[in-house]
Structures are given as C-alpha cells and as structure tokens.
Amino acid sequence: MRDELSSHDILTLWFTKIPSALRAMQYAARLVGKKPEHFWRIPRWQGGSLPWQRTDDRQSGVTAGVSAVENRFVNRGAGVVDLDNDGNPDLFFVTGNVYPEVEAQVPTYPFKTPRVVFRNLGGGRFEEVLDLAGPAVAEPHASRGCAFGDFDNDGDIDILIVNLNETPSLLRNDLKSGNHWLKVKLIGTRSNRSAIGTRITCLYGNKKQAQKVMAQPSFYSSNDRRLHFGLGKAITADLEIRWTNGFTQAI
DSSP states (O other): OEEOOOOOOOBOOOOOOOOHHHHHHHHHHHHHTOOGGGGTSSOTTOOSSOSEEEOSOTTTOSOTTOOOOOOSSOEEEEEEEOSSOSSSOEEEEEEOOSOTTHHHHOTTSOSSBOOEEEEEEETTEEEEOTTTSOHHHHSOBOEEEEEEEOTTOSSSOEEEEEETTBOOEEEEOOOOSOOEEEEEOOOOSSSOTTOTTOEEEEEETTEEEEEEOOSOOBTTBOOOSSEEEEEETOOOOEEEEEOTTSOEEEO
C-alpha cells in the first residue's frame, strides 16, 4: 500500500481511550469460534490454541505451533475487511501511544508506531504481514481513526487514516490478485434512507459472510457506505438483505 495524501492541512484529533481495536478482535474471535478474551490476555509467543500466527520464516509461511497476539502497540482504529478479495476478511488496525513525553524517558515506548495487518489464511489462521504490506504500513505515526472504502473505485479496499498533528494518510490498495468482488449500496425507502443498521448476508462458493451498514464502524471514523465483499474465485453470489424494519429481500 502507498500513502496518497499530500495535503498541507494539519488535523488534530482529540480522543478518548476507546478500544475500537477490541471490537474488531471480538468480531474476529466470532469468525474463528474462539472466546474474545483469548485474543488479548495471552502474552506474545506463548504457545496455546490462539489462531493468530506470526510469520518468522517468510519463505516457508506461518511458523507451525507458534501462536501470538500483537501487543507491542497501543491499538486505535480498526476494521475487519477483505484487503485481497480472497473471500477471507483480514484485520487491519492503526496504532499510536498516548503521551509523547514518555518516549524521551523510555525509548522503547515510542509515541509513533506502525500500522498492523493480519492476513486471513482461512481455517481460523491469521498471518501478521506488517513487513510485507508496503512502506505506508510500516512507517511510524501517532494514528487514531481509520476509515475503509474504495476511494478510486478500482475494486479493492483503500484506507484513510487520521494522524495526530500531521496530515492524514490515504493508503491506496493496488491489488493484482485476480479475485472477484461485489459492492452493494443500499438506499432505504421504507427504512432509513442511509440504510444504517441493515445487514447483508452474502453467500458465494461454499462461504457465507455478513456485513452491516454502520454509522461509525471504527474509532471516530465512518466507512464507505457501500458494503464490499471479496468473493475469491467465485463468479456468482446470493444476497440476503434484512432491513431495520424487519423486511427481508433475497437477490
């Protein structure tokens, strides 16, 4: 991913300590059938039944038998989105510590830290790809909010990030996987016109994925109202739409 913004506007986001990354991990826990507390109470590199797997050998893939949680950073805005359209939603979150003064006294506790990406490998296994996702992900920032959407309408999810006391970052996803995707924009006529609260269940291949239109899906952020489904190699999909007034549709 590349940072596409060069604005001279400086955005300062006043924040409260709301663990939005926790909500994303709760959702990821439900995806793989684990209890949410398994995701943040076990120290990194401690063996166990966690589905998070950190890659040490980049050639051989995920290290067998090593389970981990990424706890080096203070997590902020987060989302469970399919970044490579393979039909398996990935996990992305931004980071940044609370007090800039601490770094001068404790250099190992930097104020600016990188973004984090976990690629969904399927079967309840995730691979941390912080070093492989591009320079815009690895660059340190004191980030807070992040919003997801296809800003250039090329069929993949891009990410807008708000950083403290510096310009925002727009990470453009230049995907070349050849996977298929489906984007749905809902407009309510009997329910609210923005369709907030409406849920779509997408069935494709042998998989099922559900998303809901939300006003604030992440930390102080609002995503593209178009719901984006990665379909992998599937070329058809069935949709079940449940509106907030209880009315359902099948497409």
